[in-house]
Amino acid sequence: MTIKKPSGLSTISDSIFSFCVRIAVPLVLIAIVIAFQYKELQVDRAQHIEHAHLNAHDLGSTLATSIAGSFENIDLTLQAASDHIQLWRSVKEVDANAVKLALLKLQSRIPSMILLRAADANGHVVFYSRGDKSAMFNVSDRDYFQQLKNNVNAGMVISQPHMGRISNKWVLVCARRLNLPNGDFGGVVLASVELEGYINQLSGGIIKLSGDDVFLLRDEQSNALIRYAHGKQDMQIEGTKVSSTNLSELDRVGATTGSYVSKSAIDQIERVYYYQRIEGRPLNLVVGISVKDALAEWHVEVKKAWTETGMLILVILLATGLIYLARIRQQKAFSDLQSIQVVLEKTNQKLAKLSTTDGLTGLANRRKFDEIGPHEWQRALRKRESLAVAMVDVDFFKIYNDEYGHQAGDQCLIAIAKTLAAGLRDGSDFIARYGGEEFIILLPGQDAQGAFDVLERLRCDIEALALPHAGSDCASVITLSAGYAAMVPEARSTLAELIEKADQNLYSAKRNGKNRVLGASGWVSNASDANLIFGA
Numbered sequence: 084m085t086i087k088k089p090s091g092l093s094t095i096s097d098s099i100f101s102f103c104v105r106i107a108v109p110l111v112l113i114a115i116v117i118a119f120q121y122k123e124l125q126v127d128r129a130q131h132i133e134h135a136h137l138n139a140h141d142l143g144s145t146l147a148t149s150i151a152g153s154f155e156n157i158d159l160t161l162q163a164a165s166d167h168i169q170l171w172r173s174v175k176e177v178d179a180n181a182v183k184l185a186l187l188k189l190q191s192r193i194p195s196m197i198l199l200r201a202a203d204a205n206g207h208v209v210f211y212s213r214g215d216k217s218a219m220f221n222v223s224d225r226d227y228f229q230q231l232k233n234n235v236n237a238g239m240v241i242s243q244p245h246m247g248r249i250s251n252k253w254v255l256v257c258a259r260r261l262n263l264p265n266g267d268f269g270g271v272v273l274a275s276v277e278l279e280g281y282i283n284q285l286s287g288g289i290i291k292l293s294g295d296d297v298f299l300l301r302d303e304q305s306n307a308l309i310r311y312a313h314g315k316q317d318m319q320i321e322g323t324k325v326s327s328t329n330l331s332e333l334d335r336v337g338a339t340t341g342s343y344v345s346k347s348a349i350d351q352i353e354r355v356y357y358y359q360r361i362e363g364r365p366l367n368l369v370v371g372i373s374v375k376d377a378l379a380e381w382h383v384e385v386k387k388a389w390t391e392t393g394m395l396i397l398v399i400l401l402a403t404g405l406i407y408l409a410r411i412r413q414q415k416a417f418s419d420l421q422s423i424q425v426v427l428e429k430t431n432q433k434l435a436k437l438s439t440t441d442g443l444t445g446l447a448n449r450r451k452f453d454e455i456g457p458h459e460w461q462r463a464l465r466k467r468e469s470l471a472v473a474m475v476d477v478d479f480f481k482i483y484n485d486e487y488g489h490q491a492g493d494q495c496l497i498a499i500a501k502t503l504a505a506g507l508r509d510g511s512d513f514i515a516r517y518g519g520e521e522f523i524i525l526l527p528g529q530d531a532q533g534a535f536d537v538l539e540r541l542r543c544d545i546e547a548l549a550l551p552h553a554g555s556d557c558a559s560v561i562t563l564s565a566g567y568a569a570m571v572p573e574a575r576s577t578l579a580e581l582i583e584k585a586d587q588n589l590y591s592a593k594r595n596g597k598n599r600v601l602g603a604s605g606w607v608s609n610a611s612d613a614n615l616i617f618g619a
């Protein structure tokens with residue numbers, strides 16, 4: 084019986100399967116899971132960045148509107164102050180207290196406005212809302228003064244942020260030109276806007292910047308008027324030029340709005356930026372939402388997603404390991420079965436040999452002869468060749484046993500069997516122990532004469548062994564007698580008949596003195612025996 088290999092365990096598919104199970108399948112699966120998860124997270128990340136862009140846009144445009152409105156209010160206040168000043172100039176004696184009161188009233192419209200003044204064409208402050216005259220400096224050296232002096236249509240000019248000489252606070256000065264009745268330059272009206280207050284005003288209601296977010300208000304020369312970062316006013320940057328590749332490009336093309344992502348050269352923080360010009364003013368603002376803050380939630384999701392992916396990968400690896408282990412167990416069970424099969428086959432072969440072998444002499448036994456005999460008979464019949472059969476028997480063996488013992492008798496039989504086997508032709512002749520001290524020999528291709536020659540030689544070989552046999556009546560050593568018969572088989576004849584003739588001849592040999600070889604002489608029984616050839 085052959086043990087069938089379980090399906091999928093053939094030698095070639097084994098290695099392919101093993102490779103697939105151990106490396107390719109789990110790797111491909113894991114790669115797919117990772118790629119899928121990575122893609123999902125990237126889409127999610129893009130959405131968070133997009134959301135940050137929207138936030139920056141909303142915040143930026145709200146701030147722009149608010150800033151535009153606040154400067155508009157300041158401008159209107161300055162215009163109202165201009166009207167008053169024109170009036171006061173036309174009057175010879177002006178009550179300083181009344182002027183102060185009127186200016187203070189106008190100033191109070193804007194919470195962050197801390198000073199409202201007017202200077203003459205030489206820059207001397209002539210009207211003021213707070214303080215006394217001694218504290219009023221000449222403002223002719225200020226950039227806004229020069230600008231307004233030289234430009235009739237300048238409108239409201241906003242100064243660079245600077246430390247106020249009176250307030251000792253960071254201020255922006257918003258100024259308008261005063262014209263004389265003939266249109267010549269007649270000085271400026273100027274409002275000092277305290278930056279901290281202004282920013283607080285914005286941050287109190289509008290600026291909802293958190294963490295690393297940033298807000299920047301610049302003039303058209305890229306000077307920072309306000310920078311609000313990390314939850315407070317950044318005074319180190321205010322008044323300095325702030326630009327970047329993206330900002331320069333937006334300035335250059337004159338864009339009204341714009342968005343970009345970049346890393347700040349000031350604090351190295353990556354942000355999503357929104358840029359917008361302030362309507363009606365030579366100003367622009369930039370709002371930056373920290374990418375890190377914008378992605379904080381996403382980072383939590385990433386952690387969770389990769390933890391889940393890791394667990395999934397573990398499950399894949401575990402399942403692969405289990406499949407592989409099961410496969411190994413299956414292969415081991417199969418190889419164990421194969422080993423058992425080999426052992427069984429060998430045992431069967433041994434048993435088969437034992438069942439057809441004589442235990443004492445090692446020659447084939449009678450069962451084997453019953454198998455081989457008919458086979459040789461049929462072959463001779465087919466080939467029309469002669470077949471000789473001989474019966475061989477040890478002489479006076481009972482006496483031998485009696486005299487030398489049964490064990491010596493066994494050894495004697497072993498020696499005889501060995502000598503007889505050695506004297507026969509390998510591959511064609513056949514000998515079997517027929518029973519007791521009797522042997523049967525098949526000599527394919529031998530006629531009577533040939534058979535006689537072989538058997539006579541064997542008889543001499545046994546005699547030559549010179550195994551002492553004191554009780555023998557025919558010699559002093561072990562001898563044997565043989566009877567044989569030979570014929571070319573015919574369909575009408577049988578092997579049993581041939582054996583019977585050989586046995587009869589053995590009987591004759593025994594009766595005629597033993598230690599001899601004899602073929603039946605002149606025996607003709609019936610028509611089927613007509614071609615039997617007998618030895619002399």
Ligand SMILES: Nc1nc2c(ncn2[C@@H]2O[C@H](COP(=O)(O)OP(=O)(O)OP(=O)(O)O)[C@@H](O)[C@H]2O)c(=O)[nH]1
Nearest residue numbers: 476477478479480481482484489492493519520593
């Ligand atoms: N030691 C031994 N003796 C055996 C074995 N098989 C048969 N014998 C003995 O062989 C003897 C055969 O005796 P017989 O049949 O009377 O023949 P014989 O004594 O040889 O006389 P002849 O054949 O007339 O010469 C018996 O005593 C058997 O016990 C065997 O395997 N071993």
